[in-house]
Amino acid sequence: MKKIILFHVLLAMLLLLGACSGKREISDLALVMAVGIDKGEKEGTVKVTAQVARPADARGQTGAPSGQSGEAVWSVETEGESIFEAIRQMSSFSSRRVFWAHNFIIVINEEVAKEGIGDVIDFFTRNPELRMRTWVAVTPQTASEVISTVTSLEIIPGEALAKLFRYTTISNKAPRTVIMDVLSAYLSESTEPLLARLDFEKSKIDSKAPDKGAQANQVVLAGAGVFKEDKLVGILKPEELRGVLIFTEKIDSGVAVVDCPDNSNAPLSVELTNQSFEVKPKYKDGNISYDAAFEANIRVVEAGCALDLSDEKQVKKLESSVEKELSSQINTTVTKIQKDYKSDVLELGKVFQNKYPYEWKHYASSWEEIFPEVKINLQVTAKLESGSLLYKPTTSGKKGKEEK
Structure with a gap:
């Protein structure tokens, strides 16, 4: 009995002794926050830019060691015939081992994307350190410049880019695409990748000198890049994205602007809430079609007219206007995707395969x-929320005094 107890004690000690055998000291790692992929200067090469976080110095300052620039990040650029070769060359610039587990985002230049991102997908999905929830985006700008753009709210530019995706479910300005989504679409028999697009926009106030009012670039979500297999084939503007996102993502909210129902043609803004979408495939006599239904509650948030929500006729007219506007937006985008880009980013093939797995085998190769x-038959329903606090427009209280 004593021998058994002694054996278990020794076994526990062995486990404790080996607990730190695979440890990695934070001071030995170069923590990558963002990656940019561009074309190299030499023909047939790729340029990789890694944004590395600088550790705080001994005095607790965030940034470079004492006496240097104090920047929170350090960017290193290398070129190679492959992504792996370029990244390996970073070891000649860095005294620390490049570590990918904290990477927020991968940004790919559109010229690279047009030639194919298969090698990008392959490399980063093979990397055991990289999280599969890392954001992926394309840009018409130089990717190295995009990931290096400084903002006033975040110390790490890469983190600032990642946080742009936080509210896309209400802004509807870009898809929420991570490396896992790209890989899944790339390997799919029918679905094609849809990547967020980042671009520069002139800010009215320079983040480094807000008192001077100078122009400065800020990075914004600017629609999406449509892919066919691994090649970029087209761009969708932010205002066109609603027609795609309702098919592929859960949208929490949205905005629609229509004409006021009082025939004044003044703009009226409504918020879309409690949105639901369902698409059902139909198969008959060898023909494939879809019935799509989009429903949303609407809430008036801004009216530039004498809107009276207690008037049933105005309410019906408002609901009809919103339905027509949404139908037009969705149908226009769907037509563009089908006829111009011919890329199934709507995941319609996947929907058909799920319901008709046997029939899909006959159509997979020719999808x-x-x-x-x-053909997609779309039905849009908009219903005004009954809990509106203001049934009549807000008007000046001075108007009545002037009439007296």
């Missing part, structure tokens, strides 16, 4: 030709 001709 690329079938998708552009598939």
